[in-house]
Amino acid sequence: MGKDLSQFIRNEAFLNKVVSAEEAASWIEDGMNLGMSGFTLFGEPKEFPLALSKRGEKENFKVNLYTGASLGPTADQSMAEAGIINLRVPYQGNATMRGKINAGEMYYIDQHLSHVAEEVRKGTLGKIDYAIIEAAAITEDGCIIPTGSVGNSPIFVEKAENVIIELNTTAPSAYEGLHDIYVLPEQGDRREIPLYKTGDRIGEIGIKVDPAKVKGIVLSEQPDIPSPLFEPNEETQQIANNLLDFFAKEVEAGKLPSSLAPLQSGVGSVANAVLNGMKTSQFKDIEVYSEVLQDGVFDLIDAGVVKFASATAFSLSKKRVDSLADDLEKYKDKIVFRPQEISNHPELIRRLGIISFNTALEVDIYGNVNSTHVSGTKVMNGIGGSGDFARNARITIFVTPSLAKNGAISAIVPFVSHIDHTEHDVDVIVTEQGYADLRGLPPVKRAEKLIEIAHPTYRPQLRAYFEEAKEKVGGQTPHILEKAFSFHTSLKEKGTMLFQENEVTN
Amino acid sequence: MGKDLSQFIRNEAFLNKVVSAEEAASWIEDGMNLGMSGFTLFGEPKEFPLALSKRGEKENFKVNLYTGASLGPTADQSMAEAGIINLRVPYQGNATMRGKINAGEMYYIDQHLSHVAEEVRKGTLGKIDYAIIEAAAITEDGCIIPTGSVGNSPIFVEKAENVIIELNTTAPSAYEGLHDIYVLPEQGDRREIPLYKTGDRIGEIGIKVDPAKVKGIVLSEQPDIPSPLFEPNEETQQIANNLLDFFAKEVEAGKLPSSLAPLQSGVGSVANAVLNGMKTSQFKDIEVYSEVLQDGVFDLIDAGVVKFASATAFSLSKKRVDSLADDLEKYKDKIVFRPQEISNHPELIRRLGIISFNTALEVDIYGNVNSTHVSGTKVMNGIGGSGDFARNARITIFVTPSLAKNGAISAIVPFVSHIDHTEHDVDVIVTEQGYADLRGLPPVKRAEKLIEIAHPTYRPQLRAYFEEAKEKVGGQTPHILEKAFSFHTSLKEKGTMLFQENEVTN
Numbered sequence A, B: 001m002g003k004d005l006s007q008f009i010r011n012e013a014f015l016n017k018v019v020s021a022e023e024a025a026s027w028i029e030d031g032m033n034l035g036m037s038g039f040t041l042f043g044e045p046k047e048f049p050l051a052l053s054k055r056g057e058k059e060n061f062k063v064n065l066y067t068g069a070s071l072g073p074t075a076d077q078s079m080a081e082a083g084i085i086n087l088r089v090p091y092q093g094n095a096t097m098r099g100k101i102n103a104g105e106m107y108y109i110d111q112h113l114s115h116v117a118e119e120v121r122k123g124t125l126g127k128i129d130y131a132i133i134e135a136a137a138i139t140e141d142g143c144i145i146p147t148g149s150v151g152n153s154p155i156f157v158e159k160a161e162n163v164i165i166e167l168n169t170t171a172p173s174a175y176e177g178l179h180d181i182y183v184l185p186e187q188g189d190r191r192e193i194p195l196y197k198t199g200d201r202i203g204e205i206g207i208k209v210d211p212a213k214v215k216g217i218v219l220s221e222q223p224d225i226p227s228p229l230f231e232p233n234e235e236t237q238q239i240a241n242n243l244l245d246f247f248a249k250e251v252e253a254g255k256l257p258s259s260l261a262p263l264q265s266g267v268g269s270v271a272n273a274v275l276n277g278m279k280t281s282q283f284k285d286i287e288v289y290s291e292v293l294q295d296g297v298f299d300l301i302d303a304g305v306v307k308f309a310s311a312t313a314f315s316l317s318k319k320r321v322d323s324l325a326d327d328l329e330k331y332k333d334k335i336v337f338r339p340q341e342i343s344n345h346p347e348l349i350r351r352l353g354i355i356s357f358n359t360a361l362e363v364d365i366y367g368n369v370n371s372t373h374v375s376g377t378k379v380m381n382g383i384g385g386s387g388d389f390a391r392n393a394r395i396t397i398f399v400t401p402s403l404a405k406n407g408a409i410s411a412i413v414p415f416v417s418h419i420d421h422t423e424h425d426v427d428v429i430v431t432e433q434g435y436a437d438l439r440g441l442p443p444v445k446r447a448e449k450l451i452e453i454a455h456p457t458y459r460p461q462l463r464a465y466f467e468e469a470k471e472k473v474g475g476q477t478p479h480i481l482e483k484a485f486s487f488h489t490s491l492k493e494k495g496t497m498l499f500q501e502n503e504v505t506n
């Protein structure tokens, strides 16, 4: 690395701390708790976890890995492959790691993203032995400038015994100034979080760190990790249209202005299709107060649809990763990244009156939502921030295609096999069949609406369940517990949730 | 009524509005939305709903009834008996009404108590045609002084087209000054809620009302309605001891000070036993930031254990109802009543770092909690504020006896038949068998702890389920969906959740 380090490490107390990734990795002991930067593959250290994984191939040790959210191939994947993780908190989205978790080869706590910092403060997750933070620079006054996410880095740095900085000398210098680092004091000593508009800046541009705690600085030239590009297909486009239709009706009814309300959107194909659809919609001057910014947000800023976006991380495709340095300069005054405790904080979500939409795996006829577990047992990714937003949003929306696995699975079922969001929290469900506005409806009326937006193939057997439950059992929330999971057991036994009689008659 | 009304109605604009309850009841039309004061039987109008129910015996009409929380014999019960309720929101606890709801004879939306005011603001529940509010007085500047609860009265009065005041001339005059009425503006226009300590006063002592909206004042001499007195028995005492033991361990470990943290407690027998147990415990100077104040709180103030208590309503036994006027004078500077939107607000619960404990109906082996539905179908009371606290508390605790119905029911089951609080939100479960501290544990380790605090009779069949699920299915959260409700179906078919083989071998 022929680069002049003093350009990146602008405080002398840090200059003599540069070590190799291997040396830094050698400091880690069996049973340690590591707090790592990183969120939706952005802003994570790469050289350090690779070196640690490599060490793990020869040595026998395990660590507990805490992060912002999901990490990529150099961290979650390589560490899972090396078998060096005992416990992973709070979110992952990696196929290899998921496999290990579901095989019982490592532990996983699927935790609300806004809760992690509080749990660290309270000591529930033990002390943080090492914080390992990717940085774009270290400033004159000893602040770490994060890269493409903030996540839980500020609390990890504050509470860690030791800090390792992975300085990425290829990170766009325009990362500096993007972040707004605000850390809460202990509970009981708190005032308000003084954020009243999505664009308010309330903290510092970097994470203050005591140089004495910084045990080493690892250098990296690894680029940001792109996510798959989600192009809308017919189905996601139809879901997006239905959601936009719902928004339009709310505006027509005078319940929302044409700028809607600050918007949180999940990541993935549907979210991207919605953002795409908004480009040519009637909505203007929208503010985004979300967790993650996908490609679409830049286009929407260009189109004048979005006027400001607050989040804790990027999740960008290859194309946008390549232009990121320029984009950061261009959109600097329209974007801010905050700690996930702030982007997902109940105080702010309720105060700002966020409209939230996230993707569900399955939804039951009364509006309970499963975001995490396939057939109730195998975890997919995790609840992420969906609960933080769902619980406190002005309007809580979940979207899902009505079918999965070529029709073998109905996303609307009698009883979800795992509940992440309860009937008390869910307002609107959108599929490609339409939307079900559940607000102000008791359970039996919600079921009517939800059966309507199931796929037509599954409507008869959903209706049959609901009618039988009303007739034979009744109650506020009619169910026949013996048959509540009949869709899931049919899937297991016959490879499809579709019952024989329906297959014939439909 | 020979009383001098000017003593109660201290603003002239209101003096000529007195009407009979019958007349006021005659104004109500089929399909109207009524927003009524009242919470845990305190502070509800009594003459008006009785008159309306009487009218309902002869006339055919139905109304939608929105309140703070549960009402008593003169309101929920008489209106349910008269069959004049179409929809009830957000909470009830009356046997007659529960029967009607579960028979499908009226609708019920079981809603988080902190959400109701937002739903009214957003118009989800339609416009409020009439607010009917029990008052202890109307002040010189035209404020309604509430009685033994605040609930949702402020938002009902603000949004209602018409207001009926039920002036209770027997209400203790010391109610005046007890309340702290703070109403939030629309979402998007909000600043912080400026409450930083449980005792902060941030609003007015009464509910400001435009006299032009007040269509009538009904007079009442009906006393406050007492709740049953819950004397600790061996079982609730043991649950209380276990919970106090948990608190003591937290203090020992330096995780909590001896004043603990502001406490929210549910109502009922266990809550009362805990409060009772605290009288002689090591804990001092505790602050209460809760929803409801039961008898115990006065004794704890006397004992120096509690130094301040904030809530939205009383729930008192006959003994304490009788001495209430004196008690209010005595404890005036130690108690404050707030709107339920404030007592249960996520911003404040998170900021203050509340410790919350509420009663569960059933809990599953992974820590999901059912607070509302017996066998998943018949609603008991409702979620009340338990979700508001559970979701945002510093420590979220649920308590329950390990058995119900003389042992025919285990409160710990493989899969709860309804989920009100998810695994992501639940920290500690306490039964008379002990406590399970689930914090920092992945699902399979939670199950180990939870099976330990099930009743010994049920442990073998819980363990058998868990072991079979791990072996045959595995995954992050092992379940055998075909058998997930086997406890419940056994109860239905054989009258007990206990399986034959266990009955024999235990």
Ligand SMILES: CC(C)(COP(=O)(O)OP(=O)(O)OC[C@H]1O[C@@H](n2cnc3c(N)ncnc32)[C@H](O)[C@@H]1OP(=O)(O)O)[C@@H](O)C(=O)NCCC(=O)NCCS
Residues within 6 Å of the ligand: A265, A266, A267, A268, A269, A270, A291, A358, A359, A360, A361, A362, A371, A372, A374, A375, A380, A381, A382, A383, A384, A385, A386, A401, A404, A405, A409, A410, A411
């Ligand atoms: C729910 C979630 C998994 C959907 O992901 P997605 O990529 O948008 O949607 P997809 O339709 O591609 O579904 C992903 C996979 O789940 C499968 N799936 C979907 N519904 C299913 C169901 N009911 N049962 C079983 N599998 C299902 C799909 O077939 C697909 O499988 P594949 O990867 O083998 O092709 C994802 O949004 C998630 O993890 N959400 C929880 C966290 C969250 O909401 N975060 C954002 C807010 S902060």
Ligand SMILES: CC(C)(COP(=O)(O)OP(=O)(O)OC[C@H]1O[C@@H](n2cnc3c(N)ncnc32)[C@H](O)[C@@H]1OP(=O)(O)O)[C@@H](O)C(=O)NCCC(=O)NCCS
Residues within 6 Å of the ligand: B265, B266, B267, B268, B269, B270, B291, B358, B359, B360, B361, B362, B371, B372, B374, B375, B380, B381, B382, B383, B384, B385, B386, B401, B404, B405, B409, B410, B411
């Ligand atoms: C859960 C709740 C019903 C328990 O009430 P409680 O009076 O403290 O407890 P009890 O043990 O007396 O139980 C009440 C009834 O439920 C029955 N019950 C308890 N567990 C049961 C179970 N798992 N299945 C079926 N019935 C059960 C009891 O047998 C009892 O029946 P009975 O009235 O016929 O005797 C009550 O606390 C509640 O409604 N909670 C939800 C709202 C809330 O938490 N509010 C407070 C915070 S704001």
